Amino acid sequence: xxxxxxxxxxxxxxxxxxxxxxxxxxxxxxxxxxxxxxxxxxxxxxxxxxxxxxxxxxxxxxxxxxxxxxxxxxxxxxxxxxxxxxxxxxxxxxxxxxxxxxxxxxxxxxxxxxxxxxxxxxxxxxxxxxxxxxxxxxxxxxxxxxxxxxxxxxxxxxxxxxxxxxxxxxxxxxxxxxxxxxxxxxxxxxxxxxxxxxxxxxxxxxxxxxxxxxxxxxxxxxxxxxxxxxxxxxxxxxxxxxxxxxxxxxxxxxxxxxxxxxxxxxxxxxxxxxxxxxxxxxxxxxxxxxxxxxxxxxxxxxxxxxxxxxxxxxxx
Amino acid sequence: xxxxxxxxxxxxxxxxxxxxxxxxxxxxxxxxxxxxxxxxxxxxxxxxxxxxxxxxxxxxxxxxxxxxxxxxxxxxxxxxxxxxxxxxxxxxxxxxxxxxxxxxxxxxxxxxxxxxxxxxxxxxxxxxxxxxxxxxxxxxxxxxxxxxxxxxxxxxxxxxxxxxxxxxxxxxxxxxxxxxxxxxxxxxxxxxxxxxxxxxxxxxxxxxxxxxxxxxxxxxxxxxxxxxxxxxxxxxxxxxxxxxxxxxxxxxxxxxxx
Numbered sequence: 302x303x304x305x306x307x308x309x310x311x312x313x314x315x316x317x318x319x320x321x322x323x324x325x326x327x328x329x330x331x332x333x334x335x336x337x338x339x340x341x342x343x344x345x346x347x348x349x350x351x352x353x354x355x356x357x358x359x360x361x362x363x364x365x366x367x368x369x370x371x372x373x374x375x376x377x378x379x380x381x382x383x384x385x386x387x388x389x390x391x392x393x394x395x396x397x398x399x400x401x402x403x404x405x406x407x408x409x410x411x412x413x414x415x416x417x418x419x420x421x422x423x424x425x426x427x428x429x430x431x432x433x434x435x436x437x438x439x440x441x442x443x444x445x446x447x448x449x450x451x452x453x454x455x456x457x458x459x460x461x462x463x464x465x466x467x468x469x470x471x472x473x474x475x476x477x478x479x480x481x482x483x484x485x486x487x488x489x490x491x492x493x494x495x496x497x498x499x500x501x502x503x504x505x506x507x508x509x510x511x512x513x514x515x516x517x518x519x520x521x522x523x524x525x526x527x528x529x530x531x532x533x534x535x536x537x538x539x540x541x542x543x544x545x546x547x548x549x550x551x552x553x554x555x556x557x558x559x560x561x562x563x564x565x566x567x568x569x570x571x572x573x574x575x576x577x578x579x580x581x582x583x584x585x586x587x588x589x590x591x592x593x594x595x596x597x598x599x600x601x602x603x604x605x606x607x608x609x610x611x612x613x614x615x616x617x
Numbered sequence: 618x619x620x621x622x623x624x625x626x627x628x629x630x631x632x633x634x635x636x637x638x639x640x641x642x643x644x645x646x647x648x649x650x651x652x653x654x655x656x657x658x659x660x661x662x663x664x665x666x667x668x669x670x671x672x673x674x675x676x677x678x679x680x681x682x683x684x685x686x687x688x689x690x691x692x693x694x695x696x697x698x699x700x701x702x703x704x705x706x707x708x709x710x711x712x713x714x715x716x717x718x719x720x721x722x723x724x725x726x727x728x729x730x731x732x733x734x735x736x737x738x739x740x741x742x743x744x745x746x747x748x749x750x751x752x753x754x755x756x757x758x759x760x761x762x763x764x765x766x767x768x769x770x771x772x773x774x775x776x777x778x779x780x781x782x783x784x785x786x787x788x789x790x791x792x793x794x795x796x797x798x799x800x801x802x803x804x805x806x807x808x809x810x811x812x813x814x815x816x817x818x819x820x821x822x823x824x825x826x827x828x829x830x831x832x833x834x835x836x837x838x839x840x841x842x843x844x845x846x847x848x849x850x851x852x853x854x855x856x857x858x859x860x861x862x863x864x865x866x867x868x869x870x871x872x873x874x875x
Contacts, residue, residue: 370705497724500724503716504719506704506708507704507713508699508702508703508705509668510668510701511699511701511702511765513666513667513668513688514666514668514692514696514699514778515692515717515772516688516689516691516692516693516719516720517688518688560708560709560712561706561707561708562712
């Protein structure tokens with residue numbers, strides 16, 4: 302599927318040649334097709350699947366830590382921080398340097414995360430400091446400041462305004478293998494950390510005191526999982542812009558099937574997130590007459606689905 | 618097994634919540650903590666459980682500081698039923714009680730047959746077997762409290778701290794749970810420290826009473842010594858009549874109408 306039609310047999314020939322060339326190779330492969338598959342489509346598909354999985358995982362972690370099924374990877378203002386960083390890079394015209402937008406947005410996201418944790422942390426009462434209310438409130442404040450900053454940057458940006466707007470809407474167009482490797486590394490690390498602490502995350506839903514009395518080192522576990530969730534969100538935003546609703550919706554839907562046990566929820570949410578985002582990206586890329594930004598598609602379709610689930614659940 | 622507090626102080630902000638508290642608790646006894654709202658009862662429980670760190674003073678279990686224990690080892694020593702029994706995600710009752718075995722199950726292993734057996738036995742004893750597949754957040758306050766209670770008992774700790782653990786239970790279940798706790802104090806030589814609002818239940822069921830007022834220990838001893846009209850007037854600012862009641866074999870408090 303896509304602008305250039307490539308027969309499915311050719312795709313398999315190319316993939317086999319590339320992965321197992323020592324075993325078997327096809328002679329008559331079209332060079333253009335090879336380039337399209339290996340340099341354009343495969344990195345796009347893989348980075349899209351990884352971002353989907355990472356956003357879903359990040360959503361599970363945030364909902365678990367903040368004890369709020371409505372939390373998502375962007376609750377703590379990570380997306381606003383990333384967007385702010387990206388806007389600065391675009392305005393300073395560093396985008397020619399090609400790595401600078403992702404790097405700036407990643408730095409922006411990390412700085413936001415640390416300021417949110419700094420705001421909600423009180424050295425006197427460390428466990429109560431990182432409570433969900435404090436974190437959400439700090440996140441909202443920081444995000445509000447940053448979005449005003451973004452508006453200001455748009456205001457002074459002149460002709461780069463359209464670049465900023467398109468970046469913010471999110472896209473997987475022109476992803477490279479280096480993007481795939483970066484997100485893959487973060488995703489694997491995030492997965493191992495969260496599976497390691499999955500049972501502690503279950504206990505955290507009993508509330509701080511009960512979790513603590515059952516042997517969970519709250520301060521450590523919350524900090525590590527918060528950091529993992531935010532880094533995952535940050536790397537996603539830096540690679541593909543802001544893609545909403547995947548992190549919010551996927552853990553929610555998977556929870557209906559698996560129940561709230563994070564040991565099942567984490568792997569299944571990652572899988573579903575990857576499939577869902579890949580599906581959405583394929584629609585924007587190949588089915589629709591014009592490619593629309595994926596962030597717009599996920600919000601336009603995810604939003605109503607979420608409304609429906611929310612309403613249905615309230616009256617069950 | 619002995620818990621010893623020496624000169625323990627704690628404050629959240631400006632005012633002291635616990636002032637220079639000293640006292641010790643030993644095995645095979647049921648202690649009750651009574652006092653008006655904001656007198657530091659919950660704070661005392663949180664300090665003993667290691668959830669809060671004292672500003673000054675020492676808290677020791679068997680002569681070792683509470684903070685020298687790892688979280689997991691502490692969870693094998695002390696179980697807590699806290700006032701807040703809301704659960705934020707729809708876990709089943711059985712899952713919740715199984716969480717009481719958390720300190721005994723190593724990180725990547727599944728609960729053993731023995732763990733499951735203990736969970737089932739306790740659900741049976743606490744009368745919540747019929748609820749085991751229900752979701753915890755769909756239960757009533759009293760039912761949920763019984764589940765939390767069963768979870769704490771499932772931890773099989775020598776020390777059990779109860780913070781108004783009976784506040785939402787009906788009288789039938791309150792007495793049933795108290796009977797259960799009292800029995801384990803005698804048979805398993807446990808230390809139980811329970812925060813009560815009902816002075817009569819506290820007097821009937823416990824071996825010793827701690828009376829707190831504004832973070833200070835006002836009286837500590839058997840209910841015969843501590844439960845007097847003067848102390849109740851001083852601590853709660855209410856007039857009362859305290860009499861020995863032969864049906865419960867303990868002092869009971871009555872509040873006369875004016």
